[in-house]
Amino acid sequence: MDKRQVIESVNSLYTELDELSNNLWEHPEISGTEQKSAKLFREVLQKEGFKIIDEEAFPTAFYAEYGQGKPVIAVLGEYDALPNLSQKCQGTKEPVIEGAPGHACGHNLLGTAALGGAIALKRYLQETGNKGTIRFYGCPEEEILVGKVKMIKLGMFKGCDLAISWHPMSTNMVFEGGYLANTSVHYTFHGKTAHAAFAPELGRSALDAMELMNVGANYLREHVVDKTRIHYSSYSGKFSPNIVPDYAVDWYYVRAPFMSYVQDTVRRLNLVAQGAATMTETTVDIKIDGGCCELVPNVNFADLAYANMSSIKQEELSPEERSMAEKLVQALAPGVSQREQEKYGFSTSITTEVLPRNACQQTSLNSSSDSGDVSQIMPMCVFTTACWPLGCAPHTWQAAAAAGSGIGRKGMHYAAKIIAGIGFDLLKNTELDKKIIEEFKQKRNTNYVPQC
Numbered sequence: 001m002d003k004r005q006v007i008e009s010v011n012s013l014y015t016e017l018d019e020l021s022n023n024l025w026e027h028p029e030i031s032g033t034e035q036k037s038a039k040l041f042r043e044v045l046q047k048e049g050f051k052i053i054d055e056e057a058f059p060t061a062f063y064a065e066y067g068q069g070k071p072v073i074a075v076l077g078e079y080d081a082l083p084n085l086s087q088k089c090q091g092t093k094e095p096v097i098e099g100a101p102g103h104a105c106g107h108n109l110l111g112t113a114a115l116g117g118a119i120a121l122k123r124y125l126q127e128t129g130n131k132g133t134i135r136f137y138g139c140p141e142e143e144i145l146v147g148k149v150k151m152i153k154l155g156m157f158k159g160c161d162l163a164i165s166w167h168p169m170s171t172n173m174v175f176e177g178g179y180l181a182n183t184s185v186h187y188t189f190h191g192k193t194a195h196a197a198f199a200p201e202l203g204r205s206a207l208d209a210m211e212l213m214n215v216g217a218n219y220l221r222e223h224v225v226d227k228t229r230i231h232y233s234s235y236s237g238k239f240s241p242n243i244v245p246d247y248a249v250d251w252y253y254v255r256a257p258f259m260s261y262v263q264d265t266v267r268r269l270n271l272v273a274q275g276a277a278t279m280t281e282t283t284v285d286i287k288i289d290g291g292c293c294e295l296v297p298n299v300n301f302a303d304l305a306y307a308n309m310s311s312i313k314q315e316e317l318s319p320e321e322r323s324m325a326e327k328l329v330q331a332l333a334p335g336v337s338q339r340e341q342e343k344y345g346f347s348t349s350i351t352t353e354v355l356p357r358n359a360c361q362q363t364s365l366n367s368s369s370d371s372g373d374v375s376q377i378m379p380m381c382v383f384t385t386a387c388w389p390l391g392c393a394p395h396t397w398q399a400a401a402a403a404g405s406g407i408g409r410k411g412m413h414y415a416a417k418i419i420a421g422i423g424f425d426l427l428k429n430t431e432l433d434k435k436i437i438e439e440f441k442q443k444r445n446t447n448y449v450p451q452c
């Protein structure tokens with residue numbers, strides 16, 4: 001089998017991959033509940049002759065292995081959905097079930113393309129008897145940014161040399177850096193209840209403390225490094241206005257380009273929380289839930305991903321798929337998609353073209369992913385393929401609609417082929433692997449520890 005044959009072998013998997021992706025899309029499971037989704041992947045992999053390695057402490061996570069010897073290549077798959085984003089596969093907003101979860105980050109496509117790429121590579125190893133190992137990683141709980149961090153802590157990535165990852169998006173492009181490091185923190189304020197009219201002087205309001213903390217955080221926002229993101233949600237229980245609340249919770253995410261910046265901002269945010277507690281004579285419990293790291297850039301690996309992406313063709317969209325893409329774009333605020341098109345020099349809202357290698361300098365992945373942690377322990381490449389129109393963002397009903405449609409599935413087929421191409425090169429060209437691993441060794445943060 002030559003490289004072209006390995007890549008084209010993905011064509012014969014389309015029916016099976018489409019079925020799996022649709023099945024996941026129709027039965028979305030949010031982070032921490034992905035039992036059925038993980039089972040669907042395990043079944044296909046087992047049938048294909050992979051050895052399944054489960055982890056008792058984390059039943060929705062697993063990896064499946066085929067082959068012998070080095071290099072050991074990890075292909076990262078995810079399958080969790082998002083709460084409250086149920087959406088029919090159509091161009092207008094309408095949930096399948098009101099309030100139900102939906103695949104608005106396209107992880108039904110993400111996991112399935114990873115599976116397709118891994119199967120193509122496995123069949124190549126099987127047919128040629130060549131040395132090398134392919135591992136498909138079933139990674140749950142990405143949407144709450146802890147799944148892979150937990151897997152690292154449990155040692156599930158031991159023995160891997162290189163990792164291939166991708167994500168559905170609106171463009172075909174390769175990323176060399178990106179992903180904001182993130183930490184999640186809960187601040188729980190405790191005060192004293194009192195009758196809010198009869199004896200307000202006896203009350204110490206946890207809600208006041210929480211509000212003051214948020215005011216302080218919003219002032220802190222000005223004095224942090226560029227690209228820092230501070231966001232929160234809060235609740236103070238079910239108190240009525242005539243009770244001084246003795247309990248309130250603030251839940252914060254702090255993100256920044258590097259984990260060291262995040263940690264320093266969290267330190268300052270803790271001072272804000274303590275200040276708010278002092279002002280209100282309440283107390284605060286601070287619980288750091290965990291966090292995930294930024295991507296360790298790897299130019300050699302990104303070059304390889306780009307070479308594969310630009311030598312493989314994405315299927316063209318049908319007129320029906322184009323018209324659905326148009327409808328999705330029309331539902332956005334005026335000009336959103338046009339501005340994206342202008343930025344990349346496109347004249348349509350969805351395109352199968354590949355953005356130039358340096359396009360990632362204009363756009364960075366201003367989100368976070370627990371895949372960043374995988375890039376801290378081994379070289380990892382990241383690319384995106386066009387699975388929804390320009391201007392549409394992940395975590396929206398538009399993305400959920402596209403992820404269940406032919407638009408998403410064509411992006412998924414393309415991703416599976418790119419993974420097969422990259423994996424083939426890694427299996428064949430050990431000199432290239434050495435170069436990628438050497439770059440990783442130079443750039444990695446040797447102080448990395450999984451935060452969960």
Ligand SMILES: [Zn+2]
Pocket residue numbers: 105106107142167394
């Ligand atoms: Zn995602």
